[in-house]
């Protein structure tokens with residue numbers, strides 16, 4: 223459950239902005255007036271069940287017309303030479319554009335601006351549609367618009383950080399129904415607000431992602447941004463800031479998690495645009511910018527289409543100029559002997575397929591084989607590689623560094639230059655389910671399953687919910703789960719049919735403890751912990767910052783424990799405290815009012831799990847785990863970063879665990895994991911240290927204070943009659959990027975309930 227202070231009421235927008243509840247009628251009206259050129263599709267539903275609309279403006283919006291256009295785009299991807307030849311022969315292809323509006327809740331102007339753009343375009347002679355095909359996600363975050371959440375969607379997730387993880391239905395909808403389907407040559411993601419009176423339009427600062435063919439994008443990125451800026455200035459006398467021209471770094475397109483940077487992987491000239499204010503000016507600016515981008519696309523149609531085909535061709539022919547080293551094949555092992563987590567591996571394959579990447583299976587081994595000689599070569603590498611160290615390249619990084627499914631999710635992968643000859647490959651359209659096994663023992667026998675896989679926690683909770691006693695081994699050798707009783711075996715059978723777990727008879731170890739479910743309240747800067755724990759069947763309630771900032775009163779007596787944290791110090795000291803803000807309250811940081819209430823209530827909780835910079839700040843405030851302070855220099859560095867967006871590091875790091883301790887059960891002694899904002903802690907006189915950063919802990923990514931991490935404590939706790947206090951220098955569920963460390967959080971919850 224997510225606590226909601228809006229009481230189901232729609233947030234009132236400025237007088238000319240369309241309410242989400244009015245949007246369908248408005249769109250239907252447009253479609254009725256211009257049936258020949260407008261198609262309204264429902265792409266899916268938001269977290270709270272609101273429709274996601276895709277508006278298509280084209281010369282032919284019939285089913286046949288759309289199918290024909292989709293086929294053209296698929297040819298451009300799979301056989302770019304054919305389209306290049308067509309272009310040479312003067313074929314009149316229509317250039318695809320994609321506009322995305324209102325991804326962040328109160329950044330509303332894109333929706334209104336694009337409605338204006340649509341109406342102006344259709345009221346004119348519509349000549350543009352003879353040369354362009356335009357798809358518009360008119361309100362990408364309906365829950366946020368409806369509720370007045372400034373950044374988040376209805377599930378407390380930031381959609382503009384979700385394009386690699388793809389955990390939210392809103393993200394998946396535009397990937398499938400707009401980006402991969404139409405492969406836009408130009409896209410603009412409409413945000414706001416700079417509140418400085420200026421507009422901001424990317425081209426970004428370096429470093430650029432080494433997996434994109436940046437030399438093919440750069441010229442158009444810059445000229446298209448300038449074309450939009452010029453159009454805005456001409457009509458509105460408002461200036462635009464283009465980061466590449468004014469800043470050295472800190473506004474880079476290195477991280478592939480954003481809407482626009484994700485689109486660049488498809489050879490797309492993709493921008494984020496931040497308009498000025500949530501008012502009539504902000505709206506007009508967006509309409510003008512969209513028209514400016516369209517005009518640029520029409521003027522440069524042939525060169526843009528050619529450039530994108532060359533982008534794909536480089537991938538297919540292996541003539542890439544992108545600096546990253548790419549193997550000929552990635553192989554994801556399939557058998558239980560060679561793959562430590564077949565379910566997360568299958569999840570990654572599903573994502574590759576969603577992105578239009580071709581995946582094959584080896585007939586004998588069942589391994590997934592991904593040849594990199596494909597149009598989307600850079601995206602393949604940027605999803606499956608081990609990253610690189612870019613610390614020396616820049617002083618500031620806006621968000622996380624590289625993406626890596628194997629490290630973040632925790633599955634095995636191989637790189638190779640050639641395959642066994644004779645290995646027959648078959649292309650797949652779906653990732654096959656990696657089913658588990660159930661071996662039946664006698665009626666009175668104990669059955670056991672590993673705790674080293676994420677699905678095991680789900681099964682443990684399922685059994686607990688059915689009234690079955692579940693025990694967990696304790697000690698260095700065994701942290702597995704145990705249960706008895708044949709009444710539940712039907713349920714277990716059903717579970718393992720869909721999850722890769724092996725369940726079978728085993729003797730109960732000497733030392734065990736009984737699992738108890740706990741009722742937790744979560745306050746955090748990302749929905750990660752909430753989504754993971756609720757997905758796994760824990761009893762959790764998420765309290766968003768927006769509700770706390772609006773005056774929500776916490777009742778500690780309703781819960782067993784408080785889970786609180788965040789990877790940035792600034793969620794604890796909102797630099798915009800003085801700012802009025804837009805919406806019911808900021809949802810991305812705690813303001814004075816929310817902070818005061820949290821501290822008051824936290825004192826009454828007996829059990830607390832605190833993580834990251836913000837969790838550490840609360841620990842210091844309450845003095846729960848003595849002396850366990852975050853590294854001072856690391857923290858000063860965070861505090862000195864006046865810009866709210868910066869973090870101190872992200873990427874792959876080595877952690878060492880005391881696997882004999884219940885908090886670390888199911889992990890290996892040393893794990894390579896993906897961390898954002900790692901915070902080295904100090905030892906305490908009243909708590910145990912059960913996890914440390916490894917020696918030379920930092921591997922790849924961006925980390926300016928890496929020497930401060932080495933060997934330092936990262937997991938501490940004390941457990942006594944008065945309660946359990948757990949402190950982590952990491953966020954093990956960060957934005958649901960990091961399946962490999964989720965179980966630290968579930969272990970912590972079980973530890974609280976341990977007697």
Ligand SMILES: [Zn+2]
Nearest residue numbers: 326329413414
């Ligand atoms: Zn935004």
